[in-house]
Amino acid sequence: MSNPVDMKFLIVDDFSTMRRIVRGLLKESGYTNAEEAEDGAVALNMLKNGKFDFVVSDINMPNMNGFELLKAIKSDDALKHLPVLMVTAEAKKEDIVLAAQTGAAGYIVKPFTKATLEEKVQKIMQKLAATA
Amino acid sequence: MKVDLPENMSMPAASPEIFQQLGTLTRQLHDTMNMLGVLPGLKNTADNLPDARSRLNYIATKTADAAEKVLNLVDTAKADQEHIASETRKLAALITADPVKAVASGAVFNFVQDVETVTHRVDGHLTDIMMAQDFHDLTGQVVAKVVRLANDLEAQLVKLLVQAAPPEQAHKVEAALTSQPAEHKLEGPVVDSEGRTDVVANQSEVDDLLASLGF
DSSP: OOOGGGOOEEEEOSOHHHHHHHHHHHHHTTOOOEEEESSHHHHHHHHHHSOOSEEEEOSSOSSSOHHHHHHHHHTOTTTTTSOEEEEESOOBHHHHHHHHHHTOSEEEESSOOHHHHHHHHHHHHHHHHHHO | OOOOOOTTOOOOOOOHHHHHHHHHHHHHHHHHHHHHTHHHHHHHHHHTHHHHHHHHHHHHHHHHHHHHHHHHHHHHHHHHHHHHHHHHHHHHHHHHHOHHHHHHTTHHHHHHHHHHHHHHHHHHHHHHHHHHTTHHHHHHHHHHHHHHHHHHHHHHHHHHHHHHSOHHHHHHHHHHHHTOOOOOOOOOSOSOOTTOSSBOSSHHHHHHHHHHTTO
16 A cells, blocks of 8 residues: 555545535645545546545435445445445434445544544554555 | 414404304315325325424524634634734834844744744634534535425425316326425434434444444
């Protein structure tokens, strides 16, 4: 794995405000390389046509929701290695379990804090480093 | 149903016959709507109105909290900015009067440290202001749910209209109704988690749940 701060993030959320917040927080943590997508369909297209290292995705989105995006990533041989961190307002236990079973690397419920995002990203980074 | 009238008005006494007729009409309307299958749908939609009310309250609370938080942070950041501006003026006066003494007394060094501390604090305030904008996403999802409820109510009322309309017009409205998209299964933000066991209330509950699953 390359230096974590060089990793390229894809932030997927239908609300531009939330994309900017996540992008801003990642930047404060030293991750300056990030792009944005407004739904799962756009994100999947970007992932197939570009090189990304980490996906931060909302769930409740139009066109293709976060679960559909997660399933698409995990069923694609070229993409399934990507860690996907779900950042969502969906607080139902069955959704959290479904995300974990589908292969999400982490799950954050909104509203969240800067510390929570930092902690989850760091934890996933450590797992990636351990398996590399 | 109880009707509240202004104090200077009184309800004219209805004759028993009119009262009886009104009762009969109401009963007929109720039975007809039930027969048409409209009332259960309308009732279901009406039952969701308190939920819509609590969602609107959630929006009001979230936006008010965010506004107050941002204004408080701006006040604090402005006070910090004013402190630095004031200290800058004092240091400028000291340097103008005696540059050597200003350095030797530690005033310049203290100022530099002060600036570093305050800018770090202001940066924190700016991050908190950014985080406070998450209300846009959360309330946006809740607004979408309330809009869906309004759409359901509209659909039920249109259905009622179809039942009452002449057949040639009813077909047009019915065709429009059947083209409605299926309801989204995702719930969005939980506006009131009290008494619910199917949702998590915070991030630590998410972490506990995932840990119990071995993640």
